[in-house]
Every structure is written in C-alpha cells, then in structure tokens.
C-alpha cells in the first residue's frame with residue numbers, strides 16, 4: 001500500500017487506476033486515529049469501487065482557536081496498518097502546506113447549513129470541513145466518497161456542497177459503529193476519564209430512548225426532545241450543546257418526525273464534546 005504525499009501524486013494515481021480497465025475510485029476522508037468506525041467505511045468503499053484511497057489529514061481549518069487541533073491523536077503507523085488490513089489501495093497523507101499552500105485564500109462556505117447543529121457552537125467548523133473535502137474530491141477525482149452517519153450534520157453540509165458545485169462524486173453514508181455498551185466510536189473517546197466514559201453513555205441512551213419512542217409511534221419533536229433531555233438531566237457533569245429534531249437535508253427543526261428526519265444530540269462530557277444521532281425510518 002503506497003503512501004502519497006502530494007495532490008499531483010493522488011491525481012496521477014486516480015487517473016492511472018481509472019484508465020486501467022475503467023475502474024471506479026473511492027475516497028475515505030479521515031483525520032486518522034483510525035478505529036472500527038473508519039474501518040467500516042474502508043470496507044464499504046472496497047466493496048463498492050475498484051480502488052480506494054484513504055486520506056489522513058488533521059485539517060487545521062475545521063478546528064476553532066480553543067479546540068484540540070494540537071492534541072488531536074496522531075497514530076500514523078497504526079492507521080496505515082489498519083487501512084491496509086481493510087483493503088485500502090493508497091493512503092493520502094499530505095502536509096498542511098500541500099492542501100493550504102502559502103497565501104491560500106479560497107474557502108467553501110455552505111451558507112445556512114454551516115451555522116446549524118454543530119456549526120452553531122463551532123463557528124467556522126463546517127467551512128473548514130467543506131473546504132478540505134472539496135480539495136480532496138477535486139484532487140482524487142473520486143467517483144464515490146464514504147462518510148459516517150455519526151457526523152450527520154457534516155453529511156448534510158457535504159451533500160449540499162457536492163450538489164451546488166456539481167462535483168462528480170457520489171456521497172455514500174455508512175451506519176454508526178458503536179462500542180458494545182452503545183457509545184459511538186470516536187477518535188476523541190480516548191480523552192474521556194473513566195467517570196466521563198460512564199457519563200458519555202447518556203448520549204447513546206438518549207438516542208436509544210428516542211428510537212424506542214419512535215418504534216411505538218411517537219413523532220412529536222417536543223416529546224422526543226423532552227425524553228432525551230430527561231436522560232441528560234440525570235448526569236450532573238454533562239453539559240448539553242443541542243438536542244434537535246431536524247430535516248436531514250436542510251438541518252432546520254421540524255415539529256413532527258417524518259421518514260428521514262434526523263434526531264441529533266451533542267454534549268460536553270468534561271472538556272470533550274461528543275455527538276450521536278438517529279435517522280427516522
């Protein structure tokens with residue numbers, strides 16, 4: 001498995017593989033510190049396209065000034081081993097200056113959506129995400145790009161971006177991979193102390209409660225949000241960022257859940273911000 005460092009190398013790889021019998025190209029964008037959630041995306045990509053690139057890039061523009069860019073876990077050797085074991089063909093791991101050359105002044109802003117859900121408490125976050133994913137899609141010329149439902153608001157922003165910029169890539173969304181006790185896997189889970197790890201279960205508990213209510217026919221936003229709020233209220237050290245029922249395409253609140261509605265939660269457990277969600281059937 002080759003490790004590519006420049007946009008030119010990635011583009012050349014993609015074009016060569018495509019011309020080798022009309023193959024399709026898949027891209028799995030990540031920030032590294034790979035876990036079983038990322039592995040599931042790589043496997044989905046390998047099952048669906050001819051050649052798969054996994055990008056590993058801790059993207060500075062999606063972190064706020066007081067966020068964890070400097071201490072974000074970086075485990076490159078282990079990431080390469082995992083990606084290779086799952087069947088990735090290449091790793092794309094550029095330096096920051098490769099994706100943001102000196103004087104870089106071009107950003108992608110998905111207006112409206114970028115200010116909702118996570119975008120409300122993380123100003124500039126989705127601008128950074130949209131910008132880096134646009135760069136990766138353009139560089140890789142991917143036919144399909146694979147993302148986790150875990151970051152459901154990100155998916156909405158990226159779908160809008162791909163549609164608006166008429167990019168060729170199809171966005172494929174893969175299910176949330178969880179720990180046996182329900183916690184959604186995240187590279188940030190390693191920040192949690194033992195006590196916080198226990199408290200963090202409130203997120204998946206809230207999501208499961210909403211799924212249970214949905215299963216017996218509850219569709220009212222107020223009721224669903226209240227049920228989740230009660231679960232969070234039991235955890236004294238947990239600070240809710242948002243509990244929302246929204247249209248997954250627009251991220252605007254809805255009063256009554258419909259098929260495809262997104263129920264999403266975000267909370268700080270100590271200094272760590274965690275997210276979880278479920279999509280209505």
Ligand code: AMP
Nearest residue numbers: 030031037147148150151176177184185
């Ligand atoms: P990240 O490295 O955190 O930027 O995540 C890279 C990709 O992996 C994103 O598309 C995430 O949504 C996805 N991902 C992260 N955690 C999970 C998970 N627990 N299950 C499925 N996909 C995930």
